Amino acid sequence: xxxxxxxxxxxxxxxxxxxxxxxxxxxxxxxxxxxxxxxxxxxxxxxxxxxxxxxxxxxxxxxxxxxxxxxxxxxxxxxxxxxxxxxxxxxxxxxxxxxxxxxxxxxxxxxxxxxxxxxxxxxxxxxxxxxxxxxxxxxxxxxxxxxxxxxxxxxxxxxxxxxxxxxxxxxxxxxxxxxxxxxxxxxxxxxxxxxxxxxxxxxxxxxxxxxxxxxxxxxxxxxxxxxxxxxxxxxxxxxxxxxxxxxxxxxxxxxxxxxxxxxxxxxxxxxxxxxxxxxxxxxxxxxx
Numbered sequence: 474x475x476x477x478x479x480x481x482x483x484x485x486x487x488x489x490x491x492x493x494x495x496x497x498x499x500x501x502x503x504x505x506x507x508x509x510x511x512x513x514x515x516x517x518x519x520x521x522x523x524x525x526x527x528x529x530x531x532x533x534x535x536x537x538x539x540x541x542x543x544x545x546x547x548x549x550x551x552x553x554x555x556x557x558x559x560x561x562x563x564x565x566x567x568x569x570x571x572x573x574x575x576x577x578x579x580x581x582x583x584x585x586x587x588x589x590x591x592x593x594x595x596x597x598x599x600x601x602x603x604x605x606x607x608x609x610x611x612x613x614x615x616x617x618x619x620x621x622x623x624x625x626x627x628x629x630x631x632x633x634x635x636x637x638x639x640x641x642x643x644x645x646x647x648x649x650x651x652x653x654x655x656x657x658x659x660x661x662x663x664x665x666x667x668x669x670x671x672x673x674x675x676x677x678x679x680x681x682x683x684x685x686x687x688x689x690x691x692x693x694x695x696x697x698x699x700x701x702x703x704x705x706x707x708x709x710x711x712x713x714x715x716x717x718x719x720x721x722x723x724x725x726x727x728x729x730x731x732x733x734x735x736x737x738x739x740x741x742x743x744x745x746x747x748x749x750x751x752x753x754x755x756x757x758x759x760x761x
Contacts, residue, residue: 510595510604510609525599542579544642547638561682567626594612622701677709683702
C-alpha cells in the first residue's frame, strides 16, 4: 500500500482502486487466517494459556478510540445527507459519506480495519478461551464484504459502517473497563446487546429496500451491484440466524465480540428472575 493513500489527501477513486486490487489477497488472507487460528488452537491444547492482559487492554483501547473517532467523523455527514436528500439516499446513492475528505476517509479506514481486526482471534486461542464459529466466520466474511462492496460502489454498506462504529465505540470501551476491573452497570451491557439486535435488522432493512428498487426500477439509478448486494444479504442474514440459534447452554464465549449475546441469553441476563446481570451486580455491591 502506498503510504500517501493513508497519510495523504483522501481520494475516493484511488481508495476504490486499492480495494479492488486487494480482493484476491484478502481471500487468501482469510484462508490463511482460518488455518493459522485452528493450528494455534490445536497446538495450545496441552499448553498453559498465556495471560496477555496488558496487550489485550491496549488492543481494546486502540479499537475503542478508533471506533469513537470513526463515528465522530462519519455520523454528522450521514445525518446531513439524510436530512437534505432523504434517508433512502444514504443507502441508494454514493454521497458525501463516501467521497468527503473526512467522512469518506473514515469509511475507507473502516474497510481497511477489517484486516488488523483478524488479530482479535489470536487473543482467544492464545488465552485458550472457547472459539465460537460465529467469531471467526464473521471476521473472515466481513472483510471480504467490506472490500467488494466498497470498490463496487454499493451505497448500502454505509449503514453497516456507521452502526458498527457506534456499537464498537461502546463495546470496546466496555471490554476495556471490564478488563481493568472497573465496575460497569449492567444496563450498559444490555444497551450494547440491544444495539446489536437493531444493527442487524436495520442493515437488512436497508438492503431489502434498495434491492427492491434495483429489481423493480432502472438499476442504473442506484449505487448497487448484484454481487455486492448478494454478499451483503448473505452475510447479514447468516449472522442473524447464527446469532439467534446459539443457546444459553453453549459454553463458547467470544470475548472480543458481542456475538455471545442472543435472545434467550438476553432474557436470562436482563429479565428472568430479576435478570442475572442485575442480581450479580447487586450481590457484588453488598460484598463490598
